[in-house]
Amino acid sequence: MGRYRPPTPEASKYITPEGKKMLVEEHDFLWKNKRPKIVKKISAAAAEGDRSENAEYIYRKKMLREIDSRVRFLRKRLEGIIVVDAVPTVTFRIILLFSFFISVSWAGETVYNVPGEEYSTIEEALEAIGEKEFVAENSYVIEVEPGIYSLNIAIPADNITLRGKVTSRTFLKSDNDSADVINPIIDIDFVNNVKIENFTFIGSDLAIQINNIQENLDIQFNVFNMGAGNTAISFINNSPVSIKNNTFYDNQNAIDSLNLMVLINHNLLSITNNIFAKNDLAITTQVSEANISYSCLFNNTNNGALGFSSTTGAPLFVNAPENSGDNIYDFHLRADSACIDVGDINGSGDSITGDDADDAGAFGGATLDKHPYPALNVTAGDVTTTNADVVTYSITLSWDANESYVMQKDADTVGSYKIYYANQNFTREEVTTNQVTSQVEVTTSTTLTDIASTVVTPSPPVGINTSISNQLISVAWDSVENAIGYYVYYGINSTTENKSALLTGTSYDIEGVLNNQTYHIAVSAVTQETLYYAVSVIDAYANESYFEDDLIQRSRLSGELESELSDIVLAIPEQLVAYPELPNKSCFLENLEVYSSTELDNMRTYRDNVLKTNLVGQLLVDLYYLVSPMMVSLVERSTMLKEFFVSTAIMTLPLVIIMQESYLVVVFLWMIFLATIITCVPIYRLASR
Amino acid sequence: MIQCIIFTIVAGFLSISLVQAEIKKPDIRWSTETKLGLFQPDLPDWSEYYGSQYSVMGSQVIAYKVFPFLEIGIDGSYIYSKGQGDLPLNNTRGGEVTLEYFPLSANLTLRGRVFKHQWLVPYFGMSIGQLIYLQEITGQASVQGYVNQNYVRIGLQFLLNHFDRKATRNLYDGFGVQNTFFTAEYMLMAATEPGSNTDLSGQALLFGISLEY
Numbered sequence: 001m002g003r004y005r006p007p008t009p010e011a012s013k014y015i016t017p018e019g020k021k022m023l024v025e026e027h028d029f030l031w032k033n034k035r036p037k038i039v040k041k042i043s044a045a046a047a048e049g050d051r052s053e054n055a056e057y058i059y060r061k062k063m064l065r066e067i068d069s070r071v072r073f074l075r076k077r078l079e080g081i082i083v084v085d086a087v088p089t090v091t092f093r094i095i096l097l098f099s100f101f102i103s104v105s106w107a108g109e110t111v112y113n114v115p116g117e118e119y120s121t122i123e124e125a126l127e128a129i130g131e132k133e134f135v136a137e138n139s140y141v142i143e144v145e146p147g148i149y150s151l152n153i154a155i156p157a158d159n160i161t162l163r164g165k166v167t168s169r170t171f172l173k174s175d176n177d178s179a180d181v182i183n184p185i186i187d188i189d190f191v192n193n194v195k196i197e198n199f200t201f202i203g204s205d206l207a208i209q210i211n212n213i214q215e216n217l218d219i220q221f222n223v224f225n226m227g228a229g230n231t232a233i234s235f236i237n238n239s240p241v242s243i244k245n246n247t248f249y250d251n252q253n254a255i256d257s258l259n260l261m262v263l264i265n266h267n268l269l270s271i272t273n274n275i276f277a278k279n280d281l282a283i284t285t286q287v288s289e290a291n292i293s294y295s296c297l298f299n300n301t302n303n304g305a306l307g308f309s310s311t312t313g314a315p316l317f318v319n320a321p322e323n324s325g326d327n328i329y330d331f332h333l334r335a336d337s338a339c340i341d342v343g344d345i346n347g348s349g350d351s352i353t354g355d356d357a358d359d360a361g362a363f364g365g366a367t368l369d370k371h372p373y374p375a376l377n378v379t380a381g382d383v384t385t386t387n388a389d390v391v392t393y394s395i396t397l398s399w400d401a402n403e404s405y406v407m408q409k410d411a412d413t414v415g416s417y418k419i420y421y422a423n424q425n426f427t428r429e430e431v432t433t434n435q436v437t438s439q440v441e442v443t444t445s446t447t448l449t450d451i452a453s454t455v456v457t458p459s460p461p462v463g464i465n466t467s468i469s470n471q472l473i474s475v476a477w478d479s480v481e482n483a484i485g486y487y488v489y490y491g492i493n494s495t496t497e498n499k500s501a502l503l504t505g506t507s508y509d510i511e512g513v514l515n516n517q518t519y520h521i522a523v524s525a526v527t528q529e530t531l532y533y534a535v536s537v538i539d540a541y542a543n544e545s546y547f548e549d550d551l552i553q554r555s556r557l558s559g560e561l562e563s564e565l566s567d568i569v570l571a572i573p574e575q576l577v578a579y580p581e582l583p584n585k586s587c588f589l590e591n592l593e594v595y596s597s598t599e600l601d602n603m604r605t606y607r608d609n610v611l612k613t614n615l616v617g618q619l620l621v622d623l624y625y626l627v628s629p630m631m632v633s634l635v636e637r638s639t640m641l642k643e644f645f646v647s648t649a650i651m652t653l654p655l656v657i658i659m660q661e662s663y664l665v666v667v668f669l670w671m672i673f674l675a676t677i678i679t680c681v682p683i684y685r686l687a688s689r
Numbered sequence: 690m691i692q693c694i695i696f697t698i699v700a701g702f703l704s705i706s707l708v709q710a711e712i713k714k715p716d717i718r719w720s721t722e723t724k725l726g727l728f729q730p731d732l733p734d735w736s737e738y739y740g741s742q743y744s745v746m747g748s749q750v751i752a753y754k755v756f757p758f759l760e761i762g763i764d765g766s767y768i769y770s771k772g773q774g775d776l777p778l779n780n781t782r783g784g785e786v787t788l789e790y791f792p793l794s795a796n797l798t799l800r801g802r803v804f805k806h807q808w809l810v811p812y813f814g815m816s817i818g819q820l821i822y823l824q825e826i827t828g829q830a831s832v833q834g835y836v837n838q839n840y841v842r843i844g845l846q847f848l849l850n851h852f853d854r855k856a857t858r859n860l861y862d863g864f865g866v867q868n869t870f871f872t873a874e875y876m877l878m879a880a881t882e883p884g885s886n887t888d889l890s891g892q893a894l895l896f897g898i899s900l901e902y
Binding site for chain 2: 467468469470471472516572574575576577578579580582583584585625626628629630632633
């Protein structure tokens with residue numbers, strides 16, 4: 001259920017004669033002129049057959065829905081509308097003026113963080129925006145935290161910006177890649193003034209599908225790494241789109257069209273400052289060369305349409321995925337990259353370096369994401385302990401150098417690394433309250449010294465209580481301050497006989513204990529000096545990397561400090577006696593007394609390990625246990641029936657013994673048999689009365 | 690005098706029929722009852738093991754009207770209890786025991802029905818059938834069985850048609866429902882195994898909705 005929103009206040013019903021005339025004309029045009037034409041085209045498209053892959057049919061249908069929606073809107077608006085053809089009174093003018101100022105102050109940009117307090121997913125945020133009443137002055141920005149998001153979305157309304165917070169760490173991929181239908185990650189269809197920026201699109205059929213844009217679609221500062229056989233951006237028709245400063249790496253087709261007949265040459269189409277590397281096709285030749293400029297091309301099988309002022313040469317990415325492993329997509333450029341300063345000479349200039357010439361790619365030009373990539377492979381070395389009055393520790397941290405070219409501005413100005421650390425876990429939001437070392441320039445390691453010990457040997461846990469059942473003792477205790485874990489000691493003669501692994505919770509189940517034996521149980525608490533740390537990167541232009549909480553690491557500084565044992569408690573596991581005590585007739589096969597206990601155990605193992613792991617098997621098991629009591633009841637009442645079942649069971653005995661690994665045949669045999677019996681039960685019961 | 694007033698009111702309820710011009714509807718042949726309520730087992734220590742003397746019970750009846758006052762049908766119920774078991778050595782209770790009953794019956798019901806749209810309809814019913822039980826105990830094999838079961842029940846149905854004529858008409862148009870009743874019922878159930886100590890008998894108070902088609 002969505003969040004409650006108060007109903008939207010009713011809009012004004014007053015209109016000028018000219019305004020009403022406009023609405024009526026629009027309604028008549030749509031209803032009497034445009035709609036019939038579309039209907040005819042749909043009929044023609046439908047006649048071609050196979051509607052599922054008929055683009056003309058699909059999009060005409062969509063257009064028809066749009067027209068119907070608009071017509072409904074217009075009719076509702078025109079209902080009870082009041083035409084104002086006289087000049088309003090002074091009082092009314094003042095009210096109008098006041099209303100105008102209120103509406104102006106309410107209009108503007110609304111920013112939603114995802115996941116955030118209001119919306120936990122991108123889909124939720126878009127749905128909420130789609131439900132809002134359209135106001136031309138209002139725009140919405142959805143800022144997405146770093147993470148991997150699986151989704152297939154359609155932009156539902158005009159004036160929406162979808163923005164990742166960190167390009168190289170905010171991944172979008174398809175939630176529903178199908179062999180039959182291409183599902184784009186983002187479908188931009190019949191909407192205007194939309195921006196998609198600062199994302200890394202990965203491993204899906206299609207990243208963005210563009211259709212029927214009237215004005216302003218910006219796709220910028222994104223990385224597209226869709227993989228073999230997949231497409232980054234696909235045009236359905238000729239649309240005014242700005243595809244600027246993106247990196248297209250390892251795609252089947254970087255920019256393509258699903259509609260082979262369309263010529264993409266809109267006067268407001270601009271494909272500029274992009275890097276195309278290792279794609280099968282960079283830009284389809286359906287795109288007019290006049291719309292393409294300042295591309296940086298490298299190692300594409302087919303560059304396609306080149307446009308003007310393109311550059312060829314290795315972009316030298318810091319970390320392309322195949323060189324660095326999963327989820328490390330650092331498409332910042334190294335120092336000798338051929339894509340530096342090759343962008344639009346009339347562009348806005350690089351927002352990171354501040355020079356006039358734009359870089360090509362996702363981190364060039366007026367990029368919004370100035371965060372360097374976080375430090376990689378942060379490792380901790382050996383710990384040195386100083387036993388003075390106060391115990392202190394030293395530890396050396398090291399990490400890989402960030403090789404982006406913005407780490408060096410000139411001979412004197414270089415990038416640095418900042419280390420955040422504390423004795424207790426912290427989050428990115430809390431980072432300012434934690435200890436911070438001075439920045440470390442250039443070098444990729446530092447030694448943290450004089451880390452004061454903050455832990456002491458903990459007190460033994462109290463509040464030990466046990467609950468017992470069949471071959472099981474459940475132990476629980478109160479938590480101990482600063483404990484990182486607990487050990488449970490137990491045994492029949494003393495607590496030292498058995499020791500659990502280090503437990504992080506405050507309860508433990510001792511399984512497999514012997515029934516009717518008295519067990520001695522005690523618990524100890526453990527503390528350990530732990531250092532939590534994160535390393536951020538600061539480039540030569542003072543931009544710091546954005547490290548998420550999962551990049552905060554920890555190292556143990558001291559050995560385990562274990563408390564004394566708690567008071568010993570005694571527990572006797574035993575079989576539970578249920579109330580009321582009922583006779584068990586659940587297993588018909590067992591009641592026949594034909595199979596040995598080993599054979600029955602083998603069949604039960606087969607039931608649990610094979611049958612119950614799939615739906616059909618589970619249904620067979622459920623059915624068996626449903627009819628089994630009735631079968632037991634029947635054979636108890638009729639010697640003849642019991643003999644009949646026993647002889648049947650004896651016949652299956654060789655199968656049970658020989659086919660120890662496949663009892664399915666036996667199960668099926670019995671199921672057929674039982675089904676026959678179920679149909680005979682009513683007859684039997686009537687006859688026996 | 691008071692007896693006189695009560696008699697008048699009851700007689701009035703029983704005799705009031707819906708006086709309205711309506712389309713001739715076919716005779717009512719089928720009825721269903723959906724009820725929820727509480728089951729109180731006869732076992733003396735029930736509440737010590739299951740926390741309450743009552744268990745949740747749901748019931749569904751489908752019946753065919755041989756005459757307007759006589760129905761034959763089948764019904765299935767579900768009774769659920771969750772509690773603890775005995776730990777004799779420790780002289781305490783513990784673990785988790787789930788006990789479920791599935792009574793299945795064929796039933797005969799007599800309804801005090803004089804008019805087609807009578808406001809209050811008292812009824813009496815009885816059944817024969819079986820009760821499947823399933824007892825699940827943590828960490829141990831479950832116990833399952835089957836005992837004879839029969840019940841007698843008395844109840845009162847209150848016709849709801851008059852409260853919302855539009856809904857009544859829609860129910861008839863959409864689903865063929867002619868009458869909708871609120872039902873209150875008391876049931877006495879015997880569930881025993883001949884020759885054994887197993888006795889799962891009890892009594893239940895159920896409330897629900899009955900529909901006649």
